[in-house]
Amino acid sequence: ATDAATTGYGYGTKGDYKSLNTYAYNGTYYLYDTTKNMSGYIGTYTANYGNSLPGSWSVDSNNAFTSSSQGADVDAHAHAGIVYDYFLNTHNRNSYNGNGASIISTVHYGSNYNNAFWNGSQMVYGDGDGSLFSPLSGSLDVVAHELAHAVTEYTANLEYRNQSGALNESFSDVFGYFVEPNDWDLGEDVYTPGKAGDALRSLSNPERYGQPAHMDDFYYTSSDNGGVHTNSGIPNKAAYLTIQSIGKTKAEKIYYRALNTYLSKRSDFSDARAALLQSTADLYGTGSDYNAVKNAWDSVGVY
Ligand SMILES: O=C(O)[C@H](CCc1ccccc1)CC1(C(=O)N[C@@H](Cc2c[nH]c3ccccc23)C(=O)O)CCCC1
Numbered sequence: 001a002t003d004a005a006t007t008g009y010g011y012g013t014k015g016d017y018k019s020l021n022t023y024a025y026n027g028t029y030y031l032y033d034t035t036k037n038m039s040g041y042i043g044t045y046t047a048n049y050g051n052s053l054p055g056s057w058s059v060d061s062n063n064a065f066t067s068s069s070q071g072a073d074v075d076a077h078a079h080a081g082i083v084y085d086y087f088l089n090t091h092n093r094n095s096y097n098g099n100g101a102s103i104i105s106t107v108h109y110g111s112n113y114n115n116a117f118w119n120g121s122q123m124v125y126g127d128g129d130g131s132l133f134s135p136l137s138g139s140l141d142v143v144a145h146e147l148a149h150a151v152t153e154y155t156a157n158l159e160y161r162n163q164s165g166a167l168n169e170s171f172s173d174v175f176g177y178f179v180e181p182n183d184w185d186l187g188e189d190v191y192t193p194g195k196a197g198d199a200l201r202s203l204s205n206p207e208r209y210g211q212p213a214h215m216d217d218f219y220y221t222s223s224d225n226g227g228v229h230t231n232s233g234i235p236n237k238a239a240y241l242t243i244q245s246i247g248k249t250k251a252e253k254i255y256y257r258a259l260n261t262y263l264s265k266r267s268d269f270s271d272a273r274a275a276l277l278q279s280t281a282d283l284y285g286t287g288s289d290y291n292a293v294k295n296a297w298d299s300v301g302v303y
């Protein structure tokens, strides 16, 4: 059988051309990327609008993933590679487990499914209903958000409820920014395709989309695991203020160090403040950067 790594191409859900790391096997081309220095691979599958995972390999007969139904596959595969490169190049972390674990994505999950998730083993993306969402793998910050959940699971493993869960959420939104720093929004590329200028969440103005930006407005609820997607607005605002003060290059190093070195399952917002301050001191001392982080958390009412 002739088999070898190949370079194909395709169009994302926005019609944008993308080069793809593919693999030829017996005359069929697979979204199977073996070009990274990982023990595993980056692979993209389709659930064919069903719910079984990972589904079947995303394949093409001539290495040109150009049909409209392949756009979500193209985006998931290309964006996964970008996020893999980010964690390796910026944080010297080889995949989510630090040891080259395979990064598996499945697209076309369910029917018009308006969400995406990391299920503990892989990333899964719905196509959206075309009104609330377009296919969710089309947003690089969403893909980074999901893969950051995997990184968190293998590092701090923040429990997904109440304050530790809101921190878990915030770290995923913040790494979504670090990977796609052209705006303070999350999910803007796939959220309400018929309406320009809005997003799922905003790091700079969490209140714009119904999230608190201060502890005084913490949302006590039993839904959504204690409001993890709502209360993340508070640490998200602190992250925005931190990045504005000390810059992305320093901020991403202190955020990664806090997650990887100081935070744990039951860490709360106050623990996050302490972990980020300690990480800042470790890396940059207790001068202006340290004071900026302190001021950011003071501003959101977390001590
Ligand atoms: O990774 C996450 O935190 C979210 C995972 C949601 C999920 C959890 C468990 C099983 C299924 C789905 C997915 C995303 C999220 O923030 N979802 C929110 C907002 C949301 C998306 N689609 C929705 C549809 C209805 C209501 C809320 C939503 C949520 O599930 O709350 C992250 C980036 C974009 C989608």
Ligand SMILES: [Zn+2]
Pocket (backbone or CB within 6 Å): 145, 149, 168, 169, 172
């Ligand atoms: Zn999340």
